[in-house]
Each structure stands twice: as C-alpha cells, then as structure tokens.
Amino acid sequence: MNAFTPPPDRSKDLSQPLDRLGPDERIKYHSDHLRGTIEHSLLDRISGGVVFEDNKLMKFHGIYQQDDRDIRDERRRQKLEPAYSFMVRVRLPGGVCTPDQWLKLDSLARAHGGDTIRLTTRQTVQFHWVLKDELKTTIQGLHDVLLDTIAACGDDARGVMCTADPRDSRLHAEVAELAKTLSRHVIPRARAYHEIWYGKERVATSEEEEEEPFYGRTYLPRKFKIAFVIPPSNDVDVYTQDLGFIAIEGPGGLEGFNLVIGGGMGRSDQDRETYARLADPIGFVPKDRLLDAADAVMGVQRDFGNRVERSRARFKYTVDDKGLDFVRGEIERRLGSPLAPPRPFVLDSNGDAFGWRQAEDGRWNVTLLVESGRIANRPGRATMDAIRAVAKAHKGHFRLTPNQNLMIAGVAPEDRPGLEALLAGHGIAEDGAGALRRNAVACVALPTCPLAMAEAERYLPGFLGKVEPILERHGLAGEPVTMRISGCPNGCSRPYVAEIALTGRAPGKYNLWLGGGFHGERLARLYRENIGEETILEILDEALGRYAAERTPGERFGDYLWRTGYVAAETV
Ligand code: SRM
Ligand code: SF4
Numbered sequence: 167m168n169a170f171t172p173p174p175d176r177s178k179d180l181s182q183p184l185d186r187l188g189p190d191e192r193i194k195y196h197s198d199h200l201r202g203t204i205e206h207s208l209l210d211r212i213s214g215g216v217v218f219e220d221n222k223l224m225k226f227h228g229i230y231q232q233d234d235r236d237i238r239d240e241r242r243r244q245k246l247e248p249a250y251s252f253m254v255r256v257r258l259p260g261g262v263c264t265p266d267q268w269l270k271l272d273s274l275a276r277a278h279g280g281d282t283i284r285l286t287t288r289q290t291v292q293f294h295w296v297l298k299d300e301l302k303t304t305i306q307g308l309h310d311v312l313l314d315t316i317a318a319c320g321d322d323a324r325g326v327m328c329t330a331d332p333r334d335s336r337l338h339a340e341v342a343e344l345a346k347t348l349s350r351h352v353i354p355r356a357r358a359y360h361e362i363w364y365g366k367e368r369v370a371t372s373e374e375e376e377e378e379p380f381y382g383r384t385y386l387p388r389k390f391k392i393a394f395v396i397p398p399s400n401d402v403d404v405y406t407q408d409l410g411f412i413a414i415e416g417p418g419g420l421e422g423f424n425l426v427i428g429g430g431m432g433r434s435d436q437d438r439e440t441y442a443r444l445a446d447p448i449g450f451v452p453k454d455r456l457l458d459a460a461d462a463v464m465g466v467q468r469d470f471g472n473r474v475e476r477s478r479a480r481f482k483y484t485v486d487d488k489g490l491d492f493v494r495g496e497i498e499r500r501l502g503s504p505l506a507p508p509r510p511f512v513l514d515s516n517g518d519a520f521g522w523r524q525a526e527d528g529r530w531n532v533t534l535l536v537e538s539g540r541i542a543n544r545p546g547r548a549t550m551d552a553i554r555a556v557a558k559a560h561k562g563h564f565r566l567t568p569n570q571n572l573m574i575a576g577v578a579p580e581d582r583p584g585l586e587a588l589l590a591g592h593g594i595a596e597d598g599a600g601a602l603r604r605n606a607v608a609c610v611a612l613p614t615c616p617l618a619m620a621e622a623e624r625y626l627p628g629f630l631g632k633v634e635p636i637l638e639r640h641g642l643a644g645e646p647v648t649m650r651i652s653g654c655p656n657g658c659s660r661p662y663v664a665e666i667a668l669t670g671r672a673p674g675k676y677n678l679w680l681g682g683g684f685h686g687e688r689l690a691r692l693y694r695e696n697i698g699e700e701t702i703l704e705i706l707d708e709a710l711g712r713y714a715a716e717r718t719p720g721e722r723f724g725d726y727l728w729r730t731g732y733v734a735a736e737t738v
Pocket of ligand 1: 230232253255285286287288289290291292318324325391406429430431432433480539570608609610611614615616617656657658659660
C-alpha cells in the first residue's frame with residue numbers, strides 16, 4: 167500500500183475554514199503556488215527589500231530578507247530604509263558537494279556574498295549580504311552546477327541531513343543516497359521557482375492545474391526537518407528532528423530504519439507553551455518503505471498540525487496535543503500496517519571526528535575545524551583561499567558536517583601529501599584546538615539574523631578563550647565537553663542538547679543551560695536566566711572544578727551534573 171494521501175481542500179474543509187486559520191495560511195493559499203508578487207518586488211527599484219507577503223513566500227525559495235543590524239539604528243536616525251540584503255540558503259542533502267560545485271559556491275560568495283561562506287548546522291551553505299538585484303544571478307549560478315535553493319526554508323520539508331561518516335562505509339554511501347532520494351521526494355513540485363529564478367515559461371494555465379499533489383495550496387503548517395543517522399555517531403542530533411531515521415544494519419547490510427518523531431528545539435522567549443522536545447521512537451520500517459514512511463508522517467502533520475497558532479504549529483506540538491498513540495496510529499493507518507518494534511542501536515557522540523581517517527576503500531578523509539562555520543580569509547588563516555585551492559586539486563568530494571565543519575572526502579592515498587601541503591601553506595594544518603573548541607557550535611545571530619537578541623557566532627571564539635583556561639586549571643583540557651551558543655531561544659545551534667549552552671536574552675546577557683546528554687540523548691536544564699559573562703564563567707568554574715574532582719571514570723560532564731543533582735537542585 168502507498169502511504170501517499172492528497173491534502174484536504176482547505177476552502178471546503180469546514181473543520182478549519184481558511185478565514186479562521188492564521189495569516190500565514192492565507193498568504194500561502196492565495197500565493198498562486200508560491201509566486202505571490204515576487205517578480206514585481208524584484209523589479210521595484212525604489213526599495214532594496216520586498217513586500218511583506220513576498221518575504222514570507224521567498225523563504226520557500228530558500229531566500230530570507232535581512233538587514234544589517236549593526237547599522238540599523240544609524241540608518242533609522244538618518245531616516246533611511248534599513249540596509250536590506252538577502253540570505254540565500256542552498257539545498258544540499260547530506261551536505262555533499264563536488265569540487266566543481268564548491269568552486270562555484272566560492273566564486274558566487276566572492277561576487278555577491280561578502281567574500282564569505284557560512285556552513286550551517288544542517289549541513290549546507292548560506293550566502294549573506296546578497297543584494298536584491300544579485301539574487302537571480304546568484305541562483306542561476308548555482309543552477310550551472312546543478313544546485314538550487316528550493317525548499318531550503320519555508321513551511322515544507324527542509325534540507326535532509328545525513329551523518330557525515332568519516333569511516334566512509336558502504337552503509338554510509340547507501341544511506342546518503344537515500345537521503346538524496348528523500349530530499350527529491352519531499353520538495354514542492356510547483357514551478358514558481360523555475361519561472362522566477364530561471365525565467366522558464368509558465369506551463370500550467372491555471373492555479374488549479376498546477377501540480378502540488380502532496381502539499382496542496384497551504385503546504386505544511388510549519389517547517390519540517392528530517393535527518394538520517396548512522397550509529398554510533400549522532401552528529402545530526404536525531405532526537406531534535408521532526409522525523410529521524412536511525413539506520414539499522416544486519417549481516418547483509420542496511421535493513422531499514424528506526425523512526426523517531428516529534429523532536430524540535432525552538433522556544434519563544436518567556437512563553438511556557440513553547441519548549442524543546444526530544445523525538446520519540448515509534449517503530450522500525452524496512453528500507454523499501456522509506457518514502458512511504460516519510461509520506462505517512464508528514465501527511466499526519468499536514469492534516470493535523472496547528473494552522474491557527476503558528477507558535478504551536480511544529481510537529482512536536484501535534485504529537486503532544488494529539489498524543490503519541492494517536493499519531494502513531496495515524497501513521498500506521500496510512501502505511502497500511504503496524505510498525506515493527508524499534509531495533510537495538512547505540513549512539514555515542516554528537517561531535518565530529520577530526521584529522522585524517524582512512525575509509526574502507528583505502529581512501530582518506532579529513533575533517534577541518536571551521537570555527538562557528540564561517541569560511542573567510544582572516545589574517546594568518548585564509549580558509550576561503552585554502553578550500554578553493556583544495557577544490558581545484560581535489561578529485562573526491564566535500565562533506566559538510568552538522569557541527570558546521572568541513573570534510574574533504576575520498577582522497578586517494580597518493581594525493582594526500584599534496585593536499586596536506588596545500589592546507590599547511592594556507593595555515594590550515596592539523597590545528598591544535600582543544601577538545602572544547604572542537605565540540606563548540608554557534609548560530610549566526612548578529613548582525614544578519616533578525617531574531618537575534620545577543621551575539622553568538624562573533625562571541626564564540628572569545629568566549630571559548632575564557633573557558634579554556636578554566637578547563638586547563640582543572641586538568642580538563644582534553645575532555646570533550648559539548649558547548650552551544652544561540653543568539654536567541656530559537657536554538658539554531660541545537661543548544662538544548664548540549665552539556666553547556668547559552669541562549670541570548672539581550673545584548674551581553676544569556677540564559678545558561680546545563681546537563682544535556684553527550685550524544686544528544688537528554689535535554690539540558692535551564693540553570694540561570696539573563697546573566698552576563700562574569701557570572702557564567704564563575705558558574706562554569708565551580709561546576710567544572712567539582713566535576714574534575716568528583717567524576718567517576720569515563721563520566722561525562724552532563725551525566726555528572728545529573729548524578730550529583732547539580733542541575734536538578736539549582737535549576738531556576
Ligand atoms: Fe534556524 C530561524 C539560522 C538551524 C530553529 N534560523 C532562523 C533564521 C532564518 C531567522 C529568521 O527566521 O529570520 C536564521 C537566519 C540567520 C542568518 O542570518 O543566517 C536561522 N538556523 C539558522 C542556521 C543558519 C544556524 C547556523 O548558524 O547554522 C541553521 C540553518 C540550517 C539549515 O541549513 O537549514 C539553522 N534553526 C536551525 C536548527 C537546528 C536544526 O535544524 O538542526 C533549529 C532547531 C531545530 C528546530 O527547528 O526545532 C532552528 N530557526 C529555528 C527557529 C525556531 C523554530 C521553532 O520551532 O520555533 C527559527 C524561528 C522561526 O522559524 O520562526 C529559526
Ligand atoms: Fe537567529 Fe536565534 Fe537562530 Fe541564532 S538561534 S540564528 S539568533 S534565530
């Protein structure tokens with residue numbers, strides 16, 4: 167049985183007539199399948215931005231309007247419109263790209279993206295600072311190397327993630343291919359993207375004729391995130407996904423996947439109705455039912471998700487509001503059979519493995535640390551030039567990791583010395599970064615993110631420089647502790663599964679979270695609210711000092727905090 171079900175006709179669905187739904191639902195419904203007036207907004211020379219509705223719709227095309235927040239107040243004082251530019255997010259399933267694709271990303275970033283490339287926590291690339299009249303050139307440039315930005319954002323299934331396995335196993339090849347297949351399967355079919363950005367002719371003669379068989383006219387209630395994980399690495403943080411597939415191997419290779427559903431990080435400040443949630447396991451599906459399973463799960467969210475209150479529209483709230491048993495039952499009904507019980511598996515970390523590793527086929531991979539995911543040329547460390555030089559010589563491929571790092575993959579043994587020399591020549595030799603720095607992630611935040619309440623990407627390096635001496639003093643310099651910073655509670659760095667996390671409240675002020683699981687299996691607890699750096703460092707000094715003195719052999723920092731009641735006792 168095929169689990170595909172067409173969407174309900176919202177104009178006739180009396181349980182939720184359109185005029186009682188949230189404003190975003192109406193924008194989607196009346197958008198002519200995501201066309202809106204984007205063409206018109208792009209031609210408008212008076213403003214550097216686009217109109218409100220088009221800004222919403224352009225997210226489905228992978229594009230966000232932003233303004234430079236560093237100069238926002240000054241522009242306001244001068245009575246100028248905000249300094250608008252656009253963030254363009256590429257769709258890169260599993261984070262895999264070829265050297266030719268990288269060279270194109272590099273040249274587009276130099277031409278239109280402020281000379282920098284941002285690697286994201288979902289294994290893709292973002293350009294910032296793209297001006298309105300550079301958008302088409304940028305997107306057509308991506309098209310030249312078979313890349314696009316379709317559904318990289320918006321109320322649809324986003325970029326599908328996949329463990330960036332440095333062992334490069336046959337299992338990885340198969341699962342990464344399935345991630346690509348699923349990514350193709352879940353993107354919207356509407357042709358608006360091709361018309362607007364590539365200048366293709368409109369084929370459908372009416373809105374009704376346009377094919378959007380799964381999503382219909384109102385797409386999903388909210389973004390939907392999917393990831394594949396290959397145990398034992400949980401680099402994709404599978405429990406934070408709306409839908410996670412945990413690869414299960416048998417003696418003959420990949421057998422299928424355990425499904426976990428209903429994870430998510432996003433919270434709204436001071437709103438207890440919104441919260442981070444870990445995904446629940448609901449069963450096992452054989453690999454030949456993968457697409458059916460995705461259709462069934464996404465179909466339940468499409469049909470039962472909250473379309474009235476956007477802050478409660480993520481799948482995690484559907485699972486809690488309707489109940490896990492109801493949601494599992496609906497999924498099974500759509501699949502036509504009960505799910506088999508989940509199979510055993512072991513996850514042991516959510517960080518990246520750095521340095522050179524030999525794969526099963528004798529080729530080599532090396533993962534490079536990219537601090538805060540920012541590829542740029544800085545004095546003494548020309549990462550942008552280095553990766554371009556590597557891309558010109560490299561015969562394998564690149565893999566972006568879920569921790570915003572970059573793997574150079576598939577290096578033949580005879581090519582390794584040449585690549586090592588290239589990297590060293592650009593100051594990117596084996597770096598001596600400590601264990602904390604290797605396990606630290608920060609979201610973009612200021613100056614481009616409109617939702618940022620505090621710094622994250624720009625704050626991380628300096629903050630690490632203050633925590634590292636504390637670790638050294640307590641003899642913990644080699645101890646991998648996971649640390650994540652987000653500039654606001656939305657949690658783009660997946661902070662709520664880190665052992666130490668900061669989420670922004672105001673400039674220089676953060677909420678401090680402690681005790682997430684080392685492999686992303688447990689949520690951290692809110693330890694102290696709205697505190698500055700000095701207090702944060704004092705708390706960390708004390709907690710890490712006690713950990714160093716009292717831990718049991720092999721005990722992780724987060725586990726120690728729970729065992730000793732440190733987080734439970736003092737949580738706000
Ligand atoms: Fe995110 C919104 C950046 C991963 C939860 N996120 C945003 C926006 C687009 C701000 C906005 O809505 O205007 C940020 C753009 C900043 C900028 O200047 O680039 C933004 N999110 C990012 C990235 C680039 C962070 C990074 O430094 O890597 C990540 C891009 C991923 C990608 O390639 O697709 C990114 N965002 C995440 C993750 C992590 C993940 O998915 O694994 C989360 C938490 C998981 C989750 O979704 O629950 C995340 N982003 C959010 C939310 C909260 C959603 C919610 O459930 O409430 C928002 C706000 C929203 O959607 O309204 C948000
Ligand atoms: Fe922006 Fe907040 Fe996401 Fe950081 S966590 S990128 S500040 S939305």
